[in-house]
Amino acid sequence: MNLFCVGVSHHTANVSTREQFAGNATAESIASEVGCTEALVLATCNRVEVYAVSEKRISTDEIARCLMARKNCSPDSYVLPFYRYEDQKCVQHLFRVASGLDSMVVGESEIFGQAKKAYESARTSGAVGPYLHRLFQRAFRVAKQVRTHTDIARGAVSIGSVAVELAQRIFGNLSECAVLVLGAGETSERTARALVSRGVTDLRVSNRSIDRAHDLAQAVGGRAVPFDNWAAQCREIDILLTSTASETSLLTRDILAPMLRERLDRPLFIIDIAVPRDVDPGVNEMEGVYLYDIDSIRSVAEQSLVLRRQQVAAAEAIIADHVTEFVDSISRGLGRASQMVERASLGENPLRASQL
Amino acid sequence: VDRYLLIASTICFLAAVVHTGFELRTGVFRPMRFNFLAIGLGFILQTAFLSLRGRELGRCPITNLFEVFVFLAWSVSLIYMLVGPAYRLSLMGAFTAPLVFLLQGFAMITPIDARHPVNVRGNSWLEFHASMSLVAYGAFALACIAGVMYLLQERQLKTHHLHSIFYHLPPLTNLFAAITRLLWWGFGLYTLGILSGFFTGHPLPRIQVVAAIALWILYAAILQARHLKWLAPKRVAALCIIGFSVALALLWGITFTAELHPMP
Numbered sequence: 001m002n003l004f005c006v007g008v009s010h011h012t013a014n015v016s017t018r019e020q021f022a023g024n025a026t027a028e029s030i031a032s033e034v035g036c037t038e039a040l041v042l043a044t045c046n047r048v049e050v051y052a053v054s055e056k057r058i059s060t061d062e063i064a065r066c067l068m069a070r071k072n073c074s075p076d077s078y079v080l081p082f083y084r085y086e087d088q089k090c091v092q093h094l095f096r097v098a099s100g101l102d103s104m105v106v107g108e109s110e111i112f113g114q115a116k117k118a119y120e121s122a123r124t125s126g127a128v129g130p131y132l133h134r135l136f137q138r139a140f141r142v143a144k145q146v147r148t149h150t151d152i153a154r155g156a157v158s159i160g161s162v163a164v165e166l167a168q169r170i171f172g173n174l175s176e177c178a179v180l181v182l183g184a185g186e187t188s189e190r191t192a193r194a195l196v197s198r199g200v201t202d203l204r205v206s207n208r209s210i211d212r213a214h215d216l217a218q219a220v221g222g223r224a225v226p227f228d229n230w231a232a233q234c235r236e237i238d239i240l241l242t243s244t245a246s247e248t249s250l251l252t253r254d255i256l257a258p259m260l261r262e263r264l265d266r267p268l269f270i271i272d273i274a275v276p277r278d279v280d281p282g283v284n285e286m287e288g289v290y291l292y293d294i295d296s297i298r299s300v301a302e303q304s305l306v307l308r309r310q311q312v313a314a315a316e317a318i319i320a321d322h323v324t325e326f327v328d329s330i331s332r333g334l335g336r337a338s339q340m341v342e343r344a345s346l347g348e349n350p351l352r353a354s355q356l
Numbered sequence: 357v358d359r360y361l362l363i364a365s366t367i368c369f370l371a372a373v374v375h376t377g378f379e380l381r382t383g384v385f386r387p388m389r390f391n392f393l394a395i396g397l398g399f400i401l402q403t404a405f406l407s408l409r410g411r412e413l414g415r416c417p418i419t420n421l422f423e424v425f426v427f428l429a430w431s432v433s434l435i436y437m438l439v440g441p442a443y444r445l446s447l448m449g450a451f452t453a454p455l456v457f458l459l460q461g462f463a464m465i466t467p468i469d470a471r472h473p474v475n476v477r478g479n480s481w482l483e484f485h486a487s488m489s490l491v492a493y494g495a496f497a498l499a500c501i502a503g504v505m506y507l508l509q510e511r512q513l514k515t516h517h518l519h520s521i522f523y524h525l526p527p528l529t530n531l532f533a534a535i536t537r538l539l540w541w542g543f544g545l546y547t548l549g550i551l552s553g554f555f556t557g558h559p560l561p562r563i564q565v566v567a568a569i570a571l572w573i574l575y576a577a578i579l580q581a582r583h584l585k586w587l588a589p590k591r592v593a594a595l596c597i598i599g600f601s602v603a604l605a606l607l608w609g610i611t612f613t614a615e616l617h618p619m620p
Contacts, residue, residue, distance in 0.1 A: 151523065154520075155518070155523065169509070169522065169528070170513065170527060170529065171527060171529050172526070172529050172530045264585050264588050265532075265585045267528060284514065288588050288589070290513045296516040299516055300516060300518060303517070303518050304518075307520055310520075
């Protein structure tokens with residue numbers, strides 16, 4: 001029995017090459033076309049992989065031909081960017097993929113959901129049998145363990161997620177936080193949406209164009225505030241998100257100082273993603289104020305990535321243990337099955353092949 | 357036997373310290389379950405030690421500086437066991453274990469376990485006064501630990517340098533709420549301790565009374581400033597650390613004076 005994985009990913013091909021292989025084949029079609037006993041297709045924006053079990057060896061070219069958009073194009077016409085893993089290497093690869101170790105952003109969790117979806121889809125179509133079932137169930141277990149026992153998924157890596165993560169580190173529950181979005185740019189909107197998704201309900205939007213403020217407020221479920229009135233809001237809000245096109249600083253120590261005296265026991269988190277900056281950097285030195293500009297947010301994202309990379313060795317160790325254990329259990333299972341076949345053929349135990 | 361119990365208890369706290377240090381070094385920081393178990397076992401052994409000592413003395417075992425330090429370490433563990441899980445501040449264990457280890461380690465290696473001939477039966481008011489005050493010290497110690505955690509988290513947020521521990525520390529507002537609660541608990545218990553001191557039926561040394569009231573005023577001032585929002589949370593956290601350092605120094609002074617002028 002051959003267990004193998006053939007695929008193309010961001011490691012081996014650029015997006016224009018990857019897209020030629022995405023969405024053209026299902027697990028069922030591959031199983032029937034190349035004669036696999038079990039098959040599963042994992043297709044995401046960063047990879048297209050086929051996991052399969054077969055009685056005879058199936059070449060990488062055969063799988064590539066199934067995955068290709070134009071079936072008449074010969075795979076020999078160019079160098080295939082495909083990789084191939086077999087048996088133990090295949091198990092290890094899947095465990096790494098499911099745990100996010102093989103992802104473009106190390107430790108991202110989206111791949112876990114995509115792998116589950118691919119498994120469900122293949123299972124529903126009947127392309128998954130006992131081997132792939134056991135393999136994927138174990139992969140999901142490993143991925144969960146890696147996330148629980150290491151910091152591989154810790155730390156945010158995009159502007160919106162960094163802002164949300166920091167806000168949660170300051171305020172804990174965001175449902176009681178008041179947020180003011182100053183400037184109605186695209187990044188502001190994404191960040192505001194991320195904050196709303198984490199429970200923010202009191203969201204105010206202010207912009208030089210009040211119509212644009214109304215539009216954004218409506219889109220994210222907040223309310224518009226006149227631009228002339230935005231500074232006074234700093235008495236009430238907990239989070240300020242600014243991204244205006246102003247050439248000079250809109251918020252300085254002098255403006256903020258009298259308002260801070262009235263809210264001494266409440267922190268103020270300011271995310272300034274404008275270039276040039278809307279908030280005077282000296283504001284960060286004020287007590288209870290945490291100011292993050294675009295560079296510091298990037299720096300936090302980079303630190304998170306470094307932290308995640310530091311966890312790779314710990315994650316690999318967990319995966320290695322599971323790979324050994326899984327391969328052993330499969331070998332024992334195969335050994336038992338072959339003994340049963342021998343007994344059945346000798347008439348000791350009249351088992352039918354399907355029962356094996 | 358009681359000494360071995362204390363050594364075993366100290367080893368438990370040392371294990372929690374070493375485990376935390378190791379995890380910090382490797383960057384895989386998951387001390388919660390191990391630390392809670394190690395501190396829990398250490399606490400059981402502490403309790404067994406104090407129980408044996410108490411039975412031997414026929415009174416609450418707070419008769420010399422050694423016992424005072426062990427009782428204080430026990431109080432810190434007790435408050436942690438009550439507060440840590442309740443406020444989901446499990447990481448507090450990583451900070452509690454070193455303090456308890458230092459208190460117990462210091463008590464064990466210094467020659468302060470002077471056995472006094474206890475020739476008079478224990479005075480229940482005096483025992484209540486001493487034990488209540490020490491449990492209050494335990495709450496102040498935990499407020500101090502929460503203060504350290506607050507300052508650590510605050511510093512990382514201010515400087516934008518986030519270490520692995522950042523993601524395991526509780527949010528600033530939760531820590532500040534815990535500090536406030538611990539201060540109130542400590543203050544309430546300490547007030548009870550001081551008031552009960554006046555019912556012992558014996559004149560208390562003036563220096564002890566002055567020191568105890570000075571500490572009470574210090575914590576009352578911190579709480580008042582917190583209540584009236586005169587102080588920023590960062591300053592309250594810093595004052596918790598200063599307050600507990602003062603409290604420890606005064607405890608030393610009070611116990612030392614008490615040993616010079618033993619009371620029944």
